Amino acid sequence: MGEAARKAAEVLREASAERKHAALDAAADAVAQSMPKILEANEQDLQFGRDKGLSDAMTDRLRLDKDRIGAIAEGLRTVGGQPDPIGAVIAEWDRPNGLRIQRVRTPIGVLGVIYESRPNVTADAGALALKSGNAVILRGGSESLHSSAAIHACMVAGLREAGLPEDAIQLVPTRDRAAVSAMLQAQGLIDVIIPRGGKGLVGLVQREARVPVFAHLEGICHVYVDGEAAPEMARRIVVNAKTRRTGICGAAECVLIDEAYGDAEALIAALVAAGVEVRADGDLAKLPGTVTAGADDFGHEFLDMVIAARRVDGVEGAIEHIRRYGSQHTEAIVTANDATAKRFFQGLDSAILLHNASTQFADGGEFGMGAEIGIATGKLHARGPVGAEQLTSFKYLVTGDGTLRP
Amino acid sequence: MGEAARKAAEVLREASAERKHAALDAAADAVAQSMPKILEANEQDLQFGRDKGLSDAMTDRLRLDKDRIGAIAEGLRTVGGQPDPIGAVIAEWDRPNGLRIQRVRTPIGVLGVIYESRPNVTADAGALALKSGNAVILRGGSESLHSSAAIHACMVAGLREAGLPEDAIQLVPTRDRAAVSAMLQAQGLIDVIIPRGGKGLVGLVQREARVPVFAHLEGICHVYVDGEAAPEMARRIVVNAKTRRTGICGAAECVLIDEAYGDAEALIAALVAAGVEVRADGDLAKLPGTVTAGADDFGHEFLDMVIAARRVDGVEGAIEHIRRYGSQHTEAIVTANDATAKRFFQGLDSAILLHNASTQFADGGEFGMGAEIGIATGKLHARGPVGAEQLTSFKYLVTGDGTLRP
Numbered sequence: 001m002g003e004a005a006r007k008a009a010e011v012l013r014e015a016s017a018e019r020k021h022a023a024l025d026a027a028a029d030a031v032a033q034s035m036p037k038i039l040e041a042n043e044q045d046l047q048f049g050r051d052k053g054l055s056d057a058m059t060d061r062l063r064l065d066k067d068r069i070g071a072i073a074e075g076l077r078t079v080g081g082q083p084d085p086i087g088a089v090i091a092e093w094d095r096p097n098g099l100r101i102q103r104v105r106t107p108i109g110v111l112g113v114i115y116e117s118r119p120n121v122t123a124d125a126g127a128l129a130l131k132s133g134n135a136v137i138l139r140g141g142s143e144s145l146h147s148s149a150a151i152h153a154c155m156v157a158g159l160r161e162a163g164l165p166e167d168a169i170q171l172v173p174t175r176d177r178a179a180v181s182a183m184l185q186a187q188g189l190i191d192v193i194i195p196r197g198g199k200g201l202v203g204l205v206q207r208e209a210r211v212p213v214f215a216h217l218e219g220i221c222h223v224y225v226d227g228e229a230a231p232e233m234a235r236r237i238v239v240n241a242k243t244r245r246t247g248i249c250g251a252a253e254c255v256l257i258d259e260a261y262g263d264a265e266a267l268i269a270a271l272v273a274a275g276v277e278v279r280a281d282g283d284l285a286k287l288p289g290t291v292t293a294g295a296d297d298f299g300h301e302f303l304d305m306v307i308a309a310r311r312v313d314g315v316e317g318a319i320e321h322i323r324r325y326g327s328q329h330t331e332a333i334v335t336a337n338d339a340t341a342k343r344f345f346q347g348l349d350s351a352i353l354l355h356n357a358s359t360q361f362a363d364g365g366e367f368g369m370g371a372e373i374g375i376a377t378g379k380l381h382a383r384g385p386v387g388a389e390q391l392t393s394f395k396y397l398v399t400g401d402g403t404l405r406p
Numbered sequence: 407m408g409e410a411a412r413k414a415a416e417v418l419r420e421a422s423a424e425r426k427h428a429a430l431d432a433a434a435d436a437v438a439q440s441m442p443k444i445l446e447a448n449e450q451d452l453q454f455g456r457d458k459g460l461s462d463a464m465t466d467r468l469r470l471d472k473d474r475i476g477a478i479a480e481g482l483r484t485v486g487g488q489p490d491p492i493g494a495v496i497a498e499w500d501r502p503n504g505l506r507i508q509r510v511r512t513p514i515g516v517l518g519v520i521y522e523s524r525p526n527v528t529a530d531a532g533a534l535a536l537k538s539g540n541a542v543i544l545r546g547g548s549e550s551l552h553s554s555a556a557i558h559a560c561m562v563a564g565l566r567e568a569g570l571p572e573d574a575i576q577l578v579p580t581r582d583r584a585a586v587s588a589m590l591q592a593q594g595l596i597d598v599i600i601p602r603g604g605k606g607l608v609g610l611v612q613r614e615a616r617v618p619v620f621a622h623l624e625g626i627c628h629v630y631v632d633g634e635a636a637p638e639m640a641r642r643i644v645v646n647a648k649t650r651r652t653g654i655c656g657a658a659e660c661v662l663i664d665e666a667y668g669d670a671e672a673l674i675a676a677l678v679a680a681g682v683e684v685r686a687d688g689d690l691a692k693l694p695g696t697v698t699a700g701a702d703d704f705g706h707e708f709l710d711m712v713i714a715a716r717r718v719d720g721v722e723g724a725i726e727h728i729r730r731y732g733s734q735h736t737e738a739i740v741t742a743n744d745a746t747a748k749r750f751f752q753g754l755d756s757a758i759l760l761h762n763a764s765t766q767f768a769d770g771g772e773f774g775m776g777a778e779i780g781i782a783t784g785k786l787h788a789r790g791p792v793g794a795e796q797l798t799s800f801k802y803l804v805t806g807d808g809t810l811r812p
Contacts, residue, residue: 014752095774099763106755108785191785212618212786233808240810345803346420349512357505357806366811367802368501379514379597379799380618381787393785396773397751400763402639404646405772 001137001170002189005110008167009135013107017084019162020130024080027158031073031123034154038069041146042119049117049143057247062117062144072123072151075371076158079127082370085389086133102397107133111391112183112190113373114205116197117141122148125194126155126169128373132391135168137190139183141197142175149173184209194386196374199301214386216351216377218301219249219329221359224318224344225267226335227260233356234263234334235270240358241332243274247303249375250330250362254298254308256318257284264311271307280309299325315340319347326350328377330362351377351384407543407576408595411516414573415541419513423490425568426536430486433564437479437529440560444475447552448525455523455549463653468523468550478529478557481777482564485533488776491795492539508803513539515597517797518589519779520611522603523547528554531600532561532575534779538797541574543596545589547603548581555579590615600792602780605707620792622757622783624707625655626733627765630724630750631673632741633666639762640669640740641676646764647738648713649680655781656736656768659707660714662724663690670717677713686715705731721746725753732756734783736768757783757790 012020031038042064049059091103111134113125122138129136140148152171159166172179183190184205192212195205202215223241225234241252255271257264265287271278272289279293290309297308298321312318315333322331332354333344341355352362362385364372369387376382382390418426437444448470455465497509517540519531528544535542546554558577565572578585589596590611598618601611608621629647631640647658661677663670671693677684678695685699696715703714704727718724721739728737738760739750747761758768768791770778775793782788788796 013755093774095772099767099772101773230808236808236810244811341805349419349801352802352804354804354806357804357809358811360811361505361804361806361809366501366505367507368499383800384802394789395755396758396790398758398760398763398767399747400760400767402636402642403763403767404642405650405764405766 001172002110002186004167005135005137005170006189008165009107009109011165012130012133012135012168015133015164017086019164020084020133021080023130023158023162023164024076024127025158026161027123027127027155028073028076028080030154030157031069031076031151034150035066035069038064038147038150041150044146045144052143054143058117058143062119062147064119064147068120072120075120076123076127079131079371079388082131082388084131085392090394097403098401099403100399103394104397105392106395108391108393109134109191110189111136112139112186112193112211113137114139114180114183114193114195114197114201115141116201117144119144119147119151121196122151122171123155124371125196125373126152128371128388128391130168132388134391137170137172137183139172139179145175181208184211187211194374212380214374214376214378214382216249216327216329216375218327219251219362219375220254220299220301220325220327221250221252221329221362222254222256222318222322222326222331223252223359224256224312224315224322224331224333225258225261226315226333226337226340227258228337228340229261229334230336231263231266234261235267237332237334237356237358238267239270239274241360242271242276242307243305244358244360246305248360250359251303252307252332252359253300253302254310254325256310256312256321258318259311259313268309275305277306278309279306282311284309284311301327315343315347319344322348322350329375330354330359332357332359351375407578408516408592410573411541411543411576412595414571415513415515417571418536418539418541418574421539421570423492425570426490426539427486429536429564429568429570430482430533431564432567433529433533433561434479434482434486436560436563437475437482437557440556441472441475444470444553444556447556450552451550458549460549464523464549468525468553470525470553474526478526481526482529482533485537485777485794488537488794490537491798496800503809504807505809506805509800510803511798512801514797514799515540516595517542518545518592518596518599518617519543520545520586520589520599520601520603520607521547522607523550525550525553525557527602528557528577529561530777531602531779532558534777534794534797536574538794540797543576543578543589545578545585551581587614590617593617600780618786620780620782620784620788622655622733622735622781624733625657625735625768625781626660626705626707626731627656627658627735627768628660628662628724628728628732628737629658629765630662630718630721630728630737630739631664631667632721632739632743632746633664634743634746635667635740636742637669637672641673643738643740643762643764644673645676645680647766648677648682649711650764650766652711653709654766656765657709658713658738658765660704660716660731662716662718662727664724665717665719674715681711683712684715685712688717690715690717707733721749721753725750728754728756735781736760736765738763738765757781
């Protein structure tokens with residue numbers, strides 16, 4: 001599969017924007033037309049999951065219905081309609097000797113995407129890879145094998161219709177775990193691995209991969225409420241950051257409240273009223289509705305209606321806490337003082353820092369990237385939401401006029 | 407050392423441009439003032455090299471004199487005077503919900519530089535790391551231990567004078583090879599390894615590193631002379647690309663001549679007249695002064711006054727040859743036809759492609775980067791000449807007004 005992907009990548013690298021767009025539109029049509037087939041395949045997977053005793057949450061992720069399949073088709077069209085990143089001139093300059101230097105966007109080559117049992121990732125990841133001119137090898141969760149295969153068939157139909165190589169988007173056709181290991185070791189065949197899933201999967205990939213990885217292990221996101229925060233704004237941001245969706249990596253897991261903030265009681269009360277279990281320490285633990293935090297509650301990714309809460313000594317105290325307990329994913333400050341926000345932005349090195357906005361904005365769609373293949377917290381190449389543009393590399397094109405180096 | 411570097415990196419990340427500039431100027435002063443000490447240390451290394459039976463070429467790389475030491479000081483001042491990359495806003499945009507998103511340049515963290523016995527790399531790599539806000543661990547060749555230590559002492563003096571942590575630039579103080587292995591495995595302590603040296607060193611690093619690597623293994627650079635090339639320009643570019651300096655990675659190792667190019671004899675004669683051994687195949691091998699190429703001569707990095715030569719069938723033939731034998735480093739086309747040059751630029755994926763210019767321009771200084779820490783041929787993060795800017799990462803700073811995600 002790796003070698004087939006390499007060959008497809010050579011063709012994709014030069015494929016026109018129109019052809020890639022056409023393939024995604026055709027794939028969207030195929031998904032819409034194949035709804036009965038996809039539902040049938042999904043039913044097989046659900047049966048397999050029931051036999052295996054899959055949890056309700058996992059079953060829900062696995063389940064497809066007409067709306068979800070419609071959303072998959074729509075997602076393909078959205079990515080298809082976005083600007084094509086390949087060939088764009090990122091920078092250009094002239095040298096005193098007359099050389100003109102251009103830095104031009106190119107595909108990376110071959111991506112490997114390893115994910116759990118969300119069949120829609122088959123379409124999302126395939127679409128972003130194609131848009132960015134990369135071939136991709138997809139390895140979905142074993143519970144979603146049939147659903148993913150049915151969606152994958154639609155992607156291949158789209159490629160075929162646009163005259164692009166079918167091997168541009170390949171799906172590992174087996175539940176065998178050895179396939180994952182092979183992907184992680186495939187230096188020279190796969191250029192980068194993108195794991196999508198829980199900490200177990202991402203940790204495994206980060207430990208074992210010999211190929212570079214774009215990922216985040218955890219999203220331990222903090223909201224710091226400064227002494228100069230407007231109370232109503234603070235309450236609304238904290239409640240939104242925690243409760244809008246608790247299972248996503250951008251959900252807040254800890255609220256840090258400035259000693260100088262006078263409205264802590266109402267802030268905690270708003271969380272409690274929203275149904276959040278507040279695990280607090282110090283004087284906050286005396287507030288109604290809170291429970292006393294254990295040592296493990298700070299730096300913990302709950303992904304649930306639970307939040308850790310602590311008093312800190314101003315923005316410096318918040319920075320110190322986040323440096324110690326954070327995962328360099330996303331943190332927010334609420335303050336009316338721009339200088340304090342600037343200090344927060346400067347003192348921390350998370351992929352995303354927000355001022356007076358909810359951590360739930362940590363998302364490629366919300367950043368205007370149209371879609372994302374995941375969020376990365378590493379420092380190299382990709383960081384934050386990874387969209388089509390971040391799935392590219394570049395080359396230098398230099399034009400002279402018989403220019404020699406003295 | 408890794409932990410000390412991490413701590414220093416935390417301070418460097420927030421160090422002002424002025425302070426970093428001051429440290430580099432002070433280091434340059436220290437180098438100029440320490441000339442006798444550096445020369446004495448270098449004499450110790452040369453003695454060690456003589457006892458070890460070092461080759462003339464390696465001895466020459468190791469040797470320092472007043473001019474070379476002056477150039478080291480000058481290099482420190484040049485890097486110091488360049489624009490500071492950290493904090494620059496690379497991109498910014500607004501979202502319909504009022505969020506303003508900025509992408510801002512930050513340091514990577516801790517670099518590891520492993521090099522052979524060129525003591526000047528101690529200063530170059532230290533300076534570029536500091537400029538880009540990164541801490542660095544330097545591991546020079548064992549033959550240059552005393553010279554590197556003397557130069558390193560000047561870098562530390564500069565840091566001290568500017569009030570920056572001395573651990574920002576550390577030199578491994580031992581000839582023990584285990585230090586290299588430890589650096590290659592130092593995940594979580596070193597963010598990226600940059601090897602500078604021959605194929606043996608780079609190959610070892612690429613095979614064994616568990617930390618990401620910015621490097622190129624080989625510079626198998628090609629010049630394609632198109633049928634529509636102006637003969638005089640073609641001759642001058644080919645001779646410059648091969649002979650200006652043969653030992654650098656941007657030196658041409660193979661000339662590909664279009665079947666339709668009518669002036670091949672004069673082109674080959676110019677190379678022969680310049681003292682180049684031309685290893686040719688096909689009809690080119692019948693030209694005076696050539697020797698018949700063996701199968702291994704294509705895709706070979708000679709780093710010497712030797713070049714492989716072959717006829718190809720137009721630009722497509724050249725692309726095919728380079729895809730098969732190249733190392734994705736640097737290739738040039740000579741042609742008066744812009745459409746042909748465009749096809750060459752599109753069909754190849756080397757880090758640097760040139761039209762009507764010499765491959766010897768593959769160099770950070772020539773690109774206007776002021777200095778380079780090396781040239782990378784990988785697809786991720788850094789590519790082509792790696793200057794201070796490419797030693798950076800980024801973070802997103804997002805400003806709202808109590809903005810919630812619906």
